[in-house]
Amino acid sequence: DADVTQTPRNRITKTGKRIMLECSQTKGHDRMYWYRQDPGLGLRLIYYSFDVKDINKGEISDGYSVSRQAQAKFSLSLESAIPNQTALYFCATSDLAPGTSGTSSYNEQFFGPGTRLTVL
Amino acid sequence: AQTVTQSQPEMSVQEAETVTLSCTYDTSESNYYLFWYKQPPSRQMILVIRQEAYKQQNATENRFSVNFQKAAKSFSLKISDSQLGDTAMYFCAFMNRDDKIIFGKGTRLHILP
Numbered sequence A: 001d002a003d004v005t006q007t008p009r010n011r012i013t014k015t016g017k018r019i020m021l022e023c024s025q026t027k028g029h030d031r032m033y034w035y036r037q038d039p040g041l042g043l044r045l046i047y048y049s050f051d052v053k054d055i056n057k058g059e060i061s062d063g064y065s066v067s068r069q070a071q072a073k074f075s076l077s078l079e080s081a082i083p084n085q086t087a088l089y090f091c092a093t094s095d096l097a098p099g100t101s102g103t104s105s106y107n108e109q110f111f112g113p114g115t116r117l118t119v120l
Numbered sequence B: 001a002q003t004v005t006q007s008q009p010e011m012s013v014q015e016a017e018t019v020t021l022s023c024t025y026d027t028s029e030s031n032y033y034l035f036w037y038k039q040p041p042s043r044q045m046i047l048v049i050r051q052e053a054y055k056q057q058n059a060t061e062n063r064f065s066v067n068f069q070k071a072a073k074s075f076s077l078k079i080s081d082s083q084l085g086d087t088a089m090y091f092c093a094f095m096n097r098d099d100k101i102i103f104g105k106g107t108r109l110h111i112l113p
Helices: none
Strands: A004-007 A010-013 A019-025 A031-038 A042-051 A054-057 A065-070 A073-078 A087-094 A115-119 B003-005 B010-014 B019-021 B024-026 B033-039 B046-052 B064-069 B074-079 B088-095 B101-103 B107-112
Touching: A004 A087, A010 A019, A019 A031, A019 A087, A019 A115, A031 A073, A042 A065, A042 A073, A042 B101, A054 A065, A073 A087, B003 B088, B003 B101, B010 B019, B019 B107, B024 B074, B033 B064, B033 B074, B046 B064, B046 B074, B074 B088
Parallel strands: A010 A115, B010 B107
Antiparallel strands: A004 A019, A019 A073, A031 A042, A031 A087, A042 A054, A065 A073, A087 A115, B003 B024, B019 B074, B033 B046, B033 B088, B064 B074, B088 B101, B088 B107
């Protein structure tokens, strides 16, 4: 079974509809992230959460909200979807790891399979 | 603010050849991490290689290696003996100590038979 799962994998919706994208992980990680990928723009950070009580805005949070229901679950909502929110959405997780040299730490992010959202 | 620039939107090479993907970044920090991610048509994000800024030695993972030039803020990826399965979008990425990753816009690489 995949460590980081996203549902749905694909979704087509209409302008104005409320949409929720869900992310679950079995890695036991505290940190979770939502990214958006647009052609020619790479991935951009929408929101991130370092634990259940910690939610932070990323680079492009306008039009989105999130909910961290548990350590393992992090949902992204579009309250009123618009066509320019058509994109590929990725969830990622990470955990604190000790640095190999004692001078820094490295926390690899593990990505889910992505959700392709189309807003008509 | 940190930025990551990939100047090659698209590249094509013949199978078995060596190809180098370019990446430059901008930061005022001295301690950070750099990554190359691969995104095949399956759209899964796969970590190819990482480099810690405090290490002078260039990272290597099998056929993948990097040329890390800290003073020039350059981080290129070399793929040796390229294979058809290397066809993908490649993203250069930067992470600072607050664990947020900044991605470049990507280079689409085609390996031709």
